[in-house]
Amino acid sequence: MNPNASLINHHSFILTGIPGIPDKNPWMAFSLGFLYTLTFLGNGTILAVIKVDQSLHEPMYYFLSILALTDVSLSMSTLPSMLSIFWFNSHEIPFDACITQMFFIHSFGLVESGVLVSMAFDRFVAIRNPLHYASILTYSIIGKIGIAVLTRAVCVVFPVPFLIKRLPFCRSNILSHSYCLHQDIMRLACASTRINSLYGLIVVIFTLGMDALIILLSYMFILKTVLGIASKTERLKALNTCFSHICAVLLFYIPFIGVTMTHRFGKHLSPVVHMLMANIYLLLPPVLNPIVYSVKTKQIRSRIIHMFQRRRNRT
Template identity: 70%
Template structure:
């Protein structure tokens, strides 16, 4: 009877983890989390407001930047509820269905971010290779269709994941490794064959992350080829400078992702704190730094933000 009760309980709830091995230190994360989420919300909402209000920024490049800001905002809000519950209020239990919902949104917006970065690379290629036809190629209709395809692809790839988890029996530990729910984290707790989950997860990663990384690499090969065709060294530098913010966004997304993947695959001997740290960096760092990078490096965005702040001050 006790086994049956535990099985039923493990299906109803998962237990989240704050700082591994040091639950009494979770409150140390309160201030850093407050600062990170505050900067994320403020930075990305500011980017969205500036692009929406400034008519001169209604161009393809800034529409894609707005997509990136909206995705970063959504990704942060997906993890926010359980992160706050764990580190601020010491509430570690999360309902099974709520965990699956969070899992769906985190993985979906992760895929959307990867797709938006590819779309931004395509935008830079068109702007550099076909500057005279830039506006006619990337019309409002085309941009809307690109956004819809990115969203549909990610939703379609991630939608089976919660159902694949829901079918599994959980009769052992129900303690997750992080303060939020991930597919691979929940899958390892199942007491059944998870090869279908593993195979599908691998195919989804190849279809979204790996494919996008290859397309990004190919895009920048084409961009460099186009730049080298420019005679003036000064013009080459000026054109490459327009890609700097996007390159930073790509690195902010892929370096933590690759680091987390390598640690998960080869760092089983490392402290759980290292695994938690890398997972949090992957989830929290890009939404914090992307608006900062674009605000500093993009002159039009920076000027409009300063103008908006000066208006608010007066």
């Protein structure tokens, strides 16, 4: 398709693979399929272990289940377009399908941020008030937190498709990524995108920015509480329960900051850099989160080992 084709009627966009690599590349397709398989197997294992083991029916593991479901949903949002490019060499995506994918990607991104905030609150309550931990974070409270996180994400992202649909598109219809993002679609418009940019900035500051600040404050209070514990062993034990969550926070926010900075200030950078940052942001956390929690959380690690040993004994 001609890169300068008009898109006045918003029929479709053209997705981009990785610059410099042939799109129909069996090694790339295999690697991508392996990543998605690892994501679904890893998060599915976490969910199965928590469901089966009654000893893991605690607030911390319920929040971990929500995080695993969010990671799977985020991966499912990018899966159709990524596979269409690298497996079937199909680049075209209808405009409405692109807008729908954009909505789900940004929504689940905000959900993940909200879940990480909830998990920080969970760690704060567990360390600050261990005797009242279960009574404070009841099933009802956890359910309400989950609904609030999902509702916030949907309400915040809901105006974005309408902000995009109001724009005329008369420039190139070629996107920079293998999936649809608001920033990427917005740059193709041939009218002022000031409202879109302003709304995007407000969302970043008052949702993701506030979430990061709340997590930081939570850990400041956690650290203050831990330093007040007399026993060095107990201090290390308390901090060790936070390690996996800290890794999950870093895996989410560092790539997010990177992709935001490259979109806003890195227009002069190579397309490969933009593609790499966006792929790391969307593909890496869902793959690595279950690995981190499986390795660093003793209860989950021992349960997974026990589950595989039992299957081996049966065979």
